[in-house]
Amino acid sequence: MENELKLISGAMVTLSLATAAMVVVPFMQLKDVPAPEALAPYTSEQLRGRQVYIANGCIACHTQQPSITGAGRADAQRGWGRASVAADYHYDQPPLLGTMRTGPDLFNIGARQPSADWHLGHLFQPRAYVPGSNMPAYRFMFEIKDPATVGKGERVVTLPPGTVAYDKVVVAKPEALDLVAYLQGMNHTYPVLTLEQAENLTRTAAPAGADGAGKDAPNTEKAGADNAAATKP
């Protein structure tokens, strides 16, 4: 080729096609999808915890996207919940889907494991709770103190015996408490419609069901079953 303009414009046309397919069309297709009614916005404590999750790269080992297809075929049986839909991530900026399952999926960890004590202790020493776990210990989110020096309002973590020296206690730093609030809040066990189901519904039932009251009805049974699976410990 002798013409550099043709080269560069050709290169930019191919990139525009890719951008249209993977950025622009999803933008148009998803921008009006509302949040599920049952999904609450994050509290400020949970939002801070989400930042702790991001800052410490939890995404490197944990996904937040249970599925029923492909690599997610066993997710429901493991109690990780129904397949997630786009609307579930309405308040997520950015969504933390993850691409790696060195650790389990956390999309419904709040439903599976509601105890703050468990989470705090597990963050301090994962192997005290899950033998064989290769999750890093997050010791830097805690202080090991003499019981006498614990201040008022400080959160002492209840730990299995033998985790720290008998004359010491472990106190959670604010970042650990925020992170646990975020983990406890991760509960997506409410029923939802997939994008396709919602579209079919509006197409077939548009004149009669204009009030949208019947929208949730067709999927309730299936969602209920998934719901039960999700809460199974």
Add this chain to the structure above:
Amino acid sequence: MNPTGLLLATFILSIVGLFAFIWSLRKGLFDAESSGARTIFSAGEIGRTEEPAASSQQHQALQQVTDRSDARSSRRQEISAAELAVRAAADRSSAFPAYLLFACAVVWLIVGSAAGLVSSLKLHWPDLLTDTAWLSFGRLRAIHLNTVAYGWAPMGLLGLAMWMLPRLLKTPLLGGRLIILGAVIWNAGLIAGLGGIAVGINAGMEWLEIPWQIGGMFAVGGMLIGLPMAFMLPKRKVHHLYVSVWYIGAALFWFPTLYLVAKIPGLHFGMEMATMNWWFGHNVLGLFFTPLSIACVYYFLPKVIGRPVQSYNLSLLGFWTLAFFYGQVGAHHLIGGPIPEWLITLSIVQSVMMIIPVVAFSLNQHLTLQGHFGALKHSPTLRFIFFGAVMYTITSLQGSMEALRSLNAVTHFTHFTVAHAHLGMYGFVSMVIFGGVYFAMPRILDTPWPKQKLIALHFWLVVAGFAVYIVTLSIGGLLQGLVLLDPARQFMDSVAVTLPWLQGRSLGGALMTLGHLCFAAHVLLITLRSGLLTQPVRTTVHSPA
């Protein structure tokens, strides 16, 4: 919004586009001669090997390999002094900017290797270094990724591109100061970004961890480094643009566009952000690292053995099919995820289509090397470049297969994907950079490499380490994937099954790191010997032979 209609429209558009290009390329390019492939050789130079990294003995042996397989070379004419002077001037003009980029790349390689190795150890030794936040696994892993993705690979590749361009265009480098300024800005951004990740400032997306306030410096730095090419193209002394120039030119325009679109604050949302994330994450590999590395292979491989690319037309087909298909493959990272199904299907189709450019490239380099495989014994550059090119073929074909739903179900979410990523970013990209630096550095510093044995040691350490790394991690990943797919087995089984293989990975990583230390020490030695640090002005450059 009708997805089927959209998909059909995109399909028709891309087919029309492809035909338009084929039509436009037909003019003069599909003739039997393919004289374009000779652009990188001066008159009388075909049949002459160029290998600055080889010792004089190796060089003699290398020349014999070419002489044996190429009868024409016995009637070689001398290269004119004028052409040699042009090349010497071209090399001189790019010497300092290219050296600066290489030197930074080597520093980042060492930082990246250390971060990667410690991360790897932590996966089977989870109580190691847990008292300090910045040494925790999640942060070190992000530091490893960003050091390699924004430090080592781009600086090494841009250094090679800037060093090749004056030779490819037969024009001295224009705007070298912009490259230096660009490199300074890029490095400043990287240092700030890595520091940010270490203290927990993270944008939360893979490959885009560095927040836009800092990351904008990459786009600006990348544009400044790309500008000299725009100055040189109109003033070039060659009529034809060699295939390497295509890849370099396109990549230099693609990267800033990708980065700017990905980092526009406040625009992206929810799941759209996830599709954008993988549009970027995969395109920075496919439309930046890959084309720059391929550009190096298309220059260094023919140059070392003194023989033009066998099928130049095939190389052009490879370029446009890569440009068309690679841009849309990213969503195969989201198979089974909560994104529109048509997008996943589109990406799987395009991933499989990638077989076309990959086979075009592999076939071409095989045909070019045919009869010259003995050269691998005598040329350090060729050994690295050839190893890289073979890894490109393997990793790309593997990637196409991994995108298929059946195989993806096993490999997705596992260490297999990590092994695959290293096959591409290390086996291909890094090995090509090593080879290119071995070739270019003696020309830049006008000094031969001080210790031939260090080059061999480097090669065998990284190849052995890499083999251990890839084999153990791929096996571990597959076993992990099979356990994850079996609902009858506990999740913890999938962790337990990987542990021995993760230890193997650490061993491989340690060997690779050792190899990098050899490389870095050698770069330091050649720098000291050249007197670059003590004598700022140089006048001569070796003749090409």
